[in-house]
Amino acid sequence: MNKTWNNKAWFMVLPVLVLVAFSAAIPLMTVVNYSVQDTFGNNQFFWAGTAWFEDVLESDRFWEALGRNLMFSGIILAIEIPLGILIALNMPKKGIGVPVCLVLMALPLLIPWNVVGTIWQVFGRVDIGLLGRGLAALGINYNYVNNVFDAWATLIVMDVWHWTSLVVLLCYAGLVSIPEAYYQAAKIDGASRWAVFRYIQLPKMKRVLLIAFLLRFMDSFMIYTEPFVVTGGGPGNSTTFLSIDLVKMAIGQFDLGPAAAMSIIYFLIILLLSWIFYTVMTSGDETA
Amino acid sequence: MSFSWMAWTLPTALFFLTILALIVAMGVWEYFSPGGNPRVGVLRFETTRGDRLFISLLGSAFIHLAWLGLVGPSLWWALALSLVYAVGVFRYV
Incomplete structure (x- = not known):
């Protein structure tokens, strides 16, 4: 059968291209310039060459924040994906x-990030929060403000509460599409x-699981608002993730050059992973 | 409209022009030999020539970063290594 080729249809894509140019390409090019x-x-502006990249690569601050990011993403993926399934x-x-379950x-997906942070910030407080007071009543010494483990546990439970639903809904969509x-x-x-x-069930859910895995990985690797609201990056630097460090550097200290270098390295790591x-997750389908 | 806030420099402009030229060249290549030449190479999964360009560019970025972190700020050898890597990717991946 002969297909009709009409290349004028490419003009339909033009608005999207313009949008992507302004929302992604131009900011990215600016960051590279900075x-x-x-x-x-x-x-x-004054030429600095690769100095900022060297600074970032040599700084312990960057590697520690990256380690925290990887650990956080690893933990929440290990919980949310099996739990969601x-x-x-x-x-x-x-x-x-x-419909009731759906x-x-x-519901948790509809709540904005900063509100989720505020909910958990209050919920976990030892003086007025239900969780904090409840744990204290049980004799558990819980305080996310000065205890590293508690701060991490709060952030992880919060993320699981907020985002497991996404995995559930995607998996459910995959499950109901399986013929009887x-x-x-x-x-x-x-x-x-x-x-x-x-x-x-698992092979039929593979596609949606891939989407869930990628979405949750990228989102958790870029997490900013919730830890910023709940712990502010503390206690000490224990919950300072790359994004929080980046904002501190770019807006707090107004070090645009080092912050730009750090964002590019951060971007490349996300792209690679x-x-x-x-x-890895799609190559199986093509050979099968 | 002024673009001075984008803080363009000659090296970064050349960098992006090179990327643009690569994409245009891929378009021309695709026009003369459509289909993207998919094949399974040493990585054991199917790649088109667009994938191979992506792998080359991403790998080159990490080669440059590694060189900067481990060797020093002179990146000409990193560039040479990246070109060898890119040729390798287009040949064997």
């Missing part, structure tokens, strides 16, 4: 329970619950 210069304001598997497939699941015939065939073959999960995850 990263090789120094400024004291007033639009006056488990909840999705146990959600009702028909009846009144479906709405309940969607698959389950009937599995039943005839006498497949166990585990076998059904391993050979029917996302590409690796994407490639």
Whole structure:
């Protein structure tokens, strides 16, 4: 069959290109320009070459923040992905329970980041917060303001509370798209619950899981608002992630050059990790 | 409209022009030989020539960063190494 080729359709993409240029390409180019210069304001710039990149690569502050970021993303992915799958598997497939569960699941996703931070900041407070007071009543010495472990635990539980729903909803969408015939065939073959999960449900959820994994990784790796509101990066620097450090550097200290160099390295790391995850998780389909 | 806030310098302008030229060249290549030449190389997954350009550019960025962190601020050898790496990627990946 001969397809009709009409290249004028490319003009339809033009508005998106313009939008992307202004929202992504131009800011990115500006950041690259800033990263090789120094400024004291007033639009006056002085050539600095690769000095800022060297500074960032040699600073312990950067490597420690990067380590914290990787640890945070690793922990929340290890909790949210299995937990999300488990909840999705146990959600009702028909009846009144479906909309009820879906709405309940969607609720945390609708709350803005800074509000989530504020909720948990108050919730965890030892003097007035339900969680803080409750734990104190149980005799547990919990204080996210001065204890590193407690600060981390609060941030992780908060993130799990906020974002597991996303994994659940994506997995649920994958699950309901599996035709009933698959389950009937599995039943005839006498497949166990585990076998059904391993050979029917998990492969069918692969695509959505990939999306969930990538979204959660990128989002958690760029986390800023919640730790900023809850812990402010403390106690000490224990919850100062790259994004918080970056804002301190760029806006607090107005060191635009080093901050630009750091953002480029941060961007490259996210790009590399996302590409690796994407490639590893999709390469199986192409060869299969 | 003034773009002075973008703080352009000659080296960064050349850098972005090179990237732009690479993308245009890929477009021309695609025009004369459509399909992106997909194949499975040493990394054991299918890549098109667009993927190979991406892998080359991303790898080159890390080669330059590693050189800067481990060797020193003179990046000409890093550039040479990146070119060798890019040729390798286009040949074998």
